[in-house]
Amino acid sequence: MARPAILTVDDDPVVSAAIARDLRDRFGEEYRVVRATSGAQALDALNRLALQGQPVALVAADQRMPGVTGIEVLDRARELAPGSKSLLLTAYADTDVAISAINEIGLDYYLLKPWDPPEDRLFPVVQDLLDDWREEHPDHTADVRVVGDRWSERSYEVKTFLARNHVPYRWYDIERDAEASRLRDLAGAGPTDLPLVLVPDGDTLRSPSTLDLAGALGLPTRAQQPLYDLCIIGGGPAGLAAAVYGASEGLSTVIVEREAPGGQAGQSAAIENYLGFPRGLSGADLTRRAVAQASRFGAEIVLAHTVEGLDARGPVRAVRLSGGVEIEARAVTVATGVSYRRLPADGLDALTGRGIYYGATASEASQCAGDEVYLVGSANSAGQAALNLARFAARVVMVVRGASLEASMSRYLVDRIEAAPTIEVLCGRRVVGCAGDGHLESLTLEDASGTREQVSAGWLFVFIGATPHTDWLGADVVRDDHGFVVTGQDLLLPAHAGAWTLPRPPYALETSLPGVFAAGDVRLDSMKRVASAVGEGAMSVHLVHRYLAST
Known part of the structure; x- marks a missing residue:
């Protein structure tokens, strides 16, 4: 790949020279910095770079320019340099315009002028945007x-x-x-x-x-130490937050993850209501940032192992993994989250993985290009998936058991789905049958009256319910009838009489096995939101410190 370009545009020659100089000093070895002093000049530069086949990683434009404004430059850049990141440089008085641009042109970030010192205010923002661009445009050699x-x-x-x-x-x-x-x-x-x-x-x-x-692939599959302060089971938002806070506060920390960091949230095409990201971010992006952050503080990650059991060995908790592997730790945080519930439809099991999928990653969405896709579910995860699939598929049909989307989906997603011309919502329907020779070819839908209809379908994505997988915890850790882990003061309720045996009361996220905590969706009565999972993961580390100090 040719050295990607960073295009800057500002009609003030002094400011234009300053930002170009700063960016060259910091990023010049990896990126070619191109400077323009007007909107028209910037559009000419984008045309030239497109003809040369030169990739453009970032366009940084001042808003207040005569003739062609910064937002107009960034809007045109979406056509002339698809995939490039957009940074608007603006005065405080124009912040309303910048926020509107997030919705209207997909602005990635706006930065108030002046940006001095660049080491604190400019470079971290630009580095994040360039890292995102690199992630989206890997070198395929x-x-x-x-x-x-x-x-x-x-x-x-x-x-x-x-x-x-x-x-x-x-x-x-x-x-x-x-x-x-x-x-x-x-x-x-x-x-x-x-x-x-x-x-x-x-x-x-x-x-x-x-x-x-x-x-x-050289991914980590073995723990490096014989004993850890904290072992975290599950690498979703709760587990990653616990790893960041645990490792940053001096605890030797390891995460065990069966598949890949991120959990269910890692598959989300967009998380738009997460605090601090006005444009939203994908689950993959959030995961990548969190893994880098945890690794920076020294947390280890062990991949591709299934957890099979948990044993109390005096002051140590032993986590038993597939293949006879064990990890010992002084405390454990269970953050295994939940998985999508199996769809009760005839013929489904034989076609799972052959046109029927639980959740959807970006790779599945792109493979649906030009096809008709069916999707079951009505929560936020289903709504985000439908919008993402609609970017590629000719038509997306949402099958919703309830009377409407409003009861289970955020209003901002409902509005976007209703406005999407290629998304159809079928309410009061459910999938009761699947058929195909080697892969999915048709679905049977049933309405509330029992009337059935068969439709042709090559793709079905399922986003229903939440099922925790906690059988491996054994009898020492109390769960409710659905498998969710009971924690804190709930252990003292009459329904769980005798579950807690120590003189002190259990800590807020502590399970019935002292020193073992639960955080995120796996915990009974959790909020089932990314932000709350992150908060509980961080909170669990505070409680781990208290537990370790008392033992």
């Missing part, structure tokens, strides 16, 4: 290559694991791509060997397990 059948459940699992762990890969469909057949023949692979995973400078993997795949 060293990509992992995956050869398989798009209707194969194992191929789907491999692609999902790579995407959610931010490993760039190229996909070759054995039924559609001649290159896929060539690679299969070169590897001497048969049908049972698919998917093939070709790792640069590594051995070819044949239908690898998740653990084998993680090991081949």
Whole structure:
């Protein structure tokens, strides 16, 4: 890839020279800084860069310019440099205009002038925007290559694991791509060997397990220490927050995650109501930032292992993992979250992973280009997924069991769905049957009166309910009838008589096994929101400190 460009535009020659100088000093080794002193000049520069095939990572424009304003430049940049990040430099009096631009043109960030000192006010903002751009535009020269059948459940699992762990890969469909057949023949692979995973400078993997795949990619699959202060089970928002606060406060900390950091929130196309991000951010972006932050403070992450049990060994809590692996810690935070509930429909199990999916990552959305997609669910996660799928699919049909979306979805999402021309909402319906030869081909829908209708469908995404997976906790950790973990003062209720045995009362997030805490969606009566999960994860570390100080 040619060195990406950063375009700056300001009609004040002194300011224009200053910002270009600052950006060259800080980012000049990796990026080409192009300077313009008017909106018209900036548009000419964008035209020239497009003709040269030069990627544009960032456009930073002053708002108050005669002729062509900064917002007009950034609006045109969406066509001339698709995917570039946008930064508006503005005075305090223009903040209303900047906030409107977030909704109207998708402005990424606005920065009040002046930005001195740049080390504190300019560079961190620009660095974040450039990091996001790099994440969205990876260098594909060293990509992992995956050869398989798009209707194969194992191929789907491999692609999902790579995407959610931010490993760039190229996909070759054995039924559609001649290159896929060539690679299969070169590897001497048969049908049972698919998917093939070709790792640069590594051995070819044949239908690898998740653990084998993680090991081949150099992802962490083993703990580095014999004993930790804190072991966190689950790498969603609650677990990552606990890792950041635990490691930053001096606790030796390890996270165990079965699939990939981020949890259910990591699959969200957009989280628009998270404090401090007025434009919103994707679940993948939030996860990437949180993992980097936790790693910076020294937290370890162990991937691709399933937790099978939890034992109390005196003052130590032992977490038993698949493959006979164990991690010992003085305290444990359970942050395993929840997963989407299985859809009770005839024929569904045989087609899961073959056109029927729980949740949806960006890779699935892009593979639906030009197709008709069905989606079951009516909560915020379903709404965000529908809007994301609508960017690619010819038509998205939401199947909603209730009478309307309003009862379970935020108003801002309902408004956007109603305004989307390619999204149709079918209320009072449910999916009762699925059929297909090797992959999904049709669905059976039923309305409230019992009338059934069969529709053609190649894609179904399911976003219903919330089920915790907590059987591995054993009898020492009290759960309710649905598997949610009981914590704090709820342990003292008559319904759980005898669950708490110590003289002191349990800490707020503490389970019935002292030293084991629960945070986020897995906990009984939690709010089921990203912000509350992050708060509980941080709070659990405060309680861990109190517990460790008392033992």
